[in-house]
Amino acid sequence: MAYRHTPERQARDRAQREHVLQLALALVVEGGFASLTMQRLAKAADMATGSLYRHFAGKGELAAEVFCLASQREVEALQEVLATDGSALQRLRAGIERFARRAWDSRQLAWALIAEPVDPQVEEQRLRYREAYAELFAGVLREGEQHGEFRVSHPHLVAACMVGAISEVLVGPLSPQARAQRSEAQVEDDLQQVRSTLIHFCLGALAS
Amino acid sequence: MAYRHTPERQARDRAQREHVLQLALALVVEGGFASLTMQRLAKAADMATGSLYRHFAGKGELAAEVFCLASQREVEALQEVLATDGSALQRLRAGIERFARRAWDSRQLAWALIAEPVDPQVEEQRLRYREAYAELFAGVLREGEQHGEFRVSHPHLVAACMVGAISEVLVGPLSPQARAQRSEAQVEDDLQQVRSTLIHFCLGALAS
DNA sequence: GCAAGAAGTGAATCAGGATTCATACTTTCA
DNA sequence: TGAAAGTATGAATCCTGATTCACTTCTTGC
Numbered sequence: 001m002a003y004r005h006t007p008e009r010q011a012r013d014r015a016q017r018e019h020v021l022q023l024a025l026a027l028v029v030e031g032g033f034a035s036l037t038m039q040r041l042a043k044a045a046d047m048a049t050g051s052l053y054r055h056f057a058g059k060g061e062l063a064a065e066v067f068c069l070a071s072q073r074e075v076e077a078l079q080e081v082l083a084t085d086g087s088a089l090q091r092l093r094a095g096i097e098r099f100a101r102r103a104w105d106s107r108q109l110a111w112a113l114i115a116e117p118v119d120p121q122v123e124e125q126r127l128r129y130r131e132a133y134a135e136l137f138a139g140v141l142r143e144g145e146q147h148g149e150f151r152v153s154h155p156h157l158v159a160a161c162m163v164g165a166i167s168e169v170l171v172g173p174l175s176p177q178a179r180a181q182r183s184e185a186q187v188e189d190d191l192q193q194v195r196s197t198l199i200h201f202c203l204g205a206l207a208s
Numbered sequence: 209m210a211y212r213h214t215p216e217r218q219a220r221d222r223a224q225r226e227h228v229l230q231l232a233l234a235l236v237v238e239g240g241f242a243s244l245t246m247q248r249l250a251k252a253a254d255m256a257t258g259s260l261y262r263h264f265a266g267k268g269e270l271a272a273e274v275f276c277l278a279s280q281r282e283v284e285a286l287q288e289v290l291a292t293d294g295s296a297l298q299r300l301r302a303g304i305e306r307f308a309r310r311a312w313d314s315r316q317l318a319w320a321l322i323a324e325p326v327d328p329q330v331e332e333q334r335l336r337y338r339e340a341y342a343e344l345f346a347g348v349l350r351e352g353e354q355h356g357e358f359r360v361s362h363p364h365l366v367a368a369c370m371v372g373a374i375s376e377v378l379v380g381p382l383s384p385q386a387r388a389q390r391s392e393a394q395v396e397d398d399l400q401q402v403r404s405t406l407i408h409f410c411l412g413a414l415a416s
Numbered sequence: 417g418c419a420a421g422a423a424g425t426g427a428a429t430c431a432g433g434a435t436t437c438a439t440a441c442t443t444t445c446a
Numbered sequence: 447t448g449a450a451a452g453t454a455t456g457a458a459t460c461c462t463g464a465t466t467c468a469c470t471t472c473t474t475g476c
Contacts, residue, residue, distance in 0.1 A: 213422090217422090217423095221423095250426090255424075255425085256424060256425040256426055257425085257426070258424070258425060258426065259423075259424055259425070259426095262423070262424085
C-alpha cells in the first residue's frame with residue numbers, strides 16, 4: 001500500500017500532456033508535420049522520448065491530436081463569423097474572408113493543415129475537418145435558402161465546393177516553394193486578388 | 209572491342225523501361241502509391257530490384273514518372289473536350305463533366321492523383337498538374353471573355369477555384385473509406401448530384 | 417569461340433525514425 | 447524511515463522499405 005494517484009499528480013500529468021501538445025503544435029507551426037519527430041519533441045519538452053509514451057499511445061495519435069488542436073481553432077474562428085447577424089450572403093462572405101485571412105497570416109500552419117503530405121492517421125483528421133468546415137458553410141447555405149435569399153439544391157455539396165475552391169486557390173501561394181519566391185509586398189497583393197476572386201466565385205452562383 | 213550499344217539493345221532498354229512504367233502504373237491504379245514498392249514492382253516485372261535502378265535513379269523519380277504518365281492522360285482528355293467547337297461556357301461545362309466522369313470511373317487512380325498522401329517528389333508533380341488543369345480552364349475563360357460571353361478578372365485564379373471545387377467534391381466520395389460504405393447504385397446517383405452541383409457552382413459565377 | 421564489357425541478380429546493408437525496456441529515480445504512506 | 451509502487455531515462459532495438467554491390471550471366475565484335 002503505497003503511492004496512490006493523488007489529485008495533484010493527476011493534475012500535473014494533465015498539465016504536462018497539455019504542455020507537450022502545445023510544444024508539438026509549435027513544431028508544426030514552425031516546420032510542418034515533417035518536423036514533428038519524437039526525438040525533437042522530447043528535446044523541446046526536456047524529457048526522454050520514452051516519457052512521451054506515457055501520454056500518447058504513439059506518434060500517430062500525437063500527430064492527430066496536434067492536427068485537431070490546430071483545426072479546432074479554425075473551426076471555431078469560422079463558426080464565430082458565420083454566427084454573426086446579417087444575411088446569409090454577408091456571413092458567407094465574411095467566413096470566406098476570415099478563412100483566407102487566417103491562412104495567409106500563418107502560412108506554414110495553413111499549408112500543414114491543408115496540403116502537407118501527412119501520415120494516414122492525420123489524413124483521417126484532415127478529412128474530418130474539411131467536412132466540418134463544409135458543414136458550417138452548409139448550415140449558412142440552408143439558412144439563406146430558408147429565408148429565401150437564394151436557392152441551393154445540395155447545400156452540402158456546394159459547401160464542399162467552397163472549401164475546395166478556397167483551399168486550392170490558397171495552396172499554390174502557400175506552398176513552401178511558392179513562398180520562397182515572392183516578396184512580402186507581392187504576397188499582400190496576392191491576398192487581395194485571391195480574396196475578391198473567391199468571393200465572386202463562391203457567391204456568384206448563389207446570386208443567379 | 210566488345211559490347212557496344214547497338215540500336216537493338218537501346219530499343220530493348222527503352223521498351224523495358226516503358227514496360228516497367230506501365231506495370232508501376234498498374235500497381236498504382238490497383239492500390240494507390242502506397243502499394244508501389246520496389247520489391248513488388250520488381251516481382252511484377254519479373255526482374256531483380258537492383259535492375260530497376262538501371263532505368264530509374266530511385267524510387268522518387270520512378271513514382272514521379274508514374275504520376276506524370278497518369279496525369280498526362282487526364283490533361284489530354286481535358287484538352288480534347290475543351291478544344292471542341294461551341295461557346296466557352298459549353299466547353300467549360302463539358303470539361304467539368306469529363307473530369308468528374310473520368311475520376312468517377314477510376315476512383316482508386318483518381319484518389320491517388322488527387323488526394324493520396326505521397327512523397328515530396330510526387331507531390332511536386334501533383335502541384336504542377338493541378339496548375340496544368342487550371343491553365344487549361346483559364347485558357348477557355350480568357351476566350352470566353354474575349355468573345356464577350358462573360359467577364360472574369362483573374363482567369364488564372366478562377367480556374368484554380370474550379371480545380372479545387374472539382375477535386376474537393378470528388379475527394380470525399382472517392383476516398384477509400386467512403387467507397388467501402390456505398391453501393392454501386394448509390395455511387396452513380398452521387399455522381400449525378402456532384403455533376404450538376406459542380407456545373408452550377410463553377411459556371412454560376414460567370415453567368416452573373 | 418572467346419575475351420571484354422554490359423546487364424542482371426538478390427541477399428545484405430543502410431537509413432531514419434518510432435518504440436521498447438532494463439535501470440535509476442520519486443513519491444507515497446504506514 | 448523504508449518498502450511499495452509509479453515515473454523517467456535514453457541507448458539499444460525494431461521496422462519498413464530503399465539502395466547497394468560482389469558476383470553471375472549475357473552480348474558483342476573480332
